[in-house]
Amino acid sequence: MIPHSRPTIDKKDAELLSDVLLSGQIAQGEKVAEFEKQMARFLGVEGCVATNSGTAALHLSLVALGIGEGDQVLLPTYVCAALLNAVNYVRATPVLVDINPRSFNLDVRDLKAKLTPRSKAVILPHMFGLPADIDEITALGIPVIEDCAQAVGATFQGKPVGSFGTLSVFSFYATKVITTGEGGMVASHSQALLEKVKDLREYDEKDNYRLRFNYKMSDLQAALGLSQLARLADFISHRRKIAGLYSASLKGFAVDLPQESEDRRHIFFRYVIRAKRPLAAILRSFEQRGVCCRRPAYKPLHLLLGLGGFPGTEQTAESALSLPIYPSLKEEEIEKIVEAAQEILR
């Protein structure tokens, strides 16, 4: 079975990890500081603070912004529950927003309609690797937490995502574009916010008491992160090449192909098409042919919460299909995926 996701790890990654393992310094140390420095340079931001997950990065960003009970945080409903959890951790009120079914990103019109004087932040994911309408959303004047968990290396008008928001977050979970097994990062242009996130990340050796966390990344993870970051450009060009091949092979088939536009660079964390027939049968057919496809966002948040009124998302959730796409796919695996897709989606 060709898995839906697979990390791209090589011998060099293993050697670098083993060097750290044998060095005597395995918790947060110089490797973490170096990973933060290189990410900040890559993004062109003031600084970065590494965490042990993307969820922790979201949580610390909300706390650093001073968001709490009585505040509203807007987020799309077509996303994983990590975002909703982070809003609930700080006891703020989540306000779900519909998506644009063509881009899978937040629908700016619905967002504007839901803004109130209590709106204190927007969490804006760049879904599946395609930058969202970040210019229109930052122009609204409320803090934006860019969620780049699926989009490291994507660009909007030539600038990397993660360099636009008040704060930005990243995830380096095993399935992500670059991985540290589990891991995350907060980025910002604001030194004051970065200092707050840094202070909140660990609890030890403080002169005062406040609620703090243990959300640190280890040097073992950071060593892997550094090695992966060095290969990011190569990973993205592989992903874009495979996406181009899939799109060329599925032209004229009964599916909507992923959207691309000139002002933004898609990194194809996921290759998501919209099928015109029931998904369950399509997923089964792929599985019978040895290809694991998935619904790219398992269940929209409003359905988890028993809510309605999100037509763009519901239309998407019933039709969106994610094909395997990652740099470690072998030629023969890509051929098998294309053959299966052409047969099943004919």
Ligand SMILES: Cc1ncc(COP(=O)(O)O)c(C=O)c1O
């Ligand atoms: C858009 C988005 N944000 C945040 C997260 C949470 O990241 P993590 O799993 O590292 O906590 C994910 C995880 O898949 C994600 O897809």
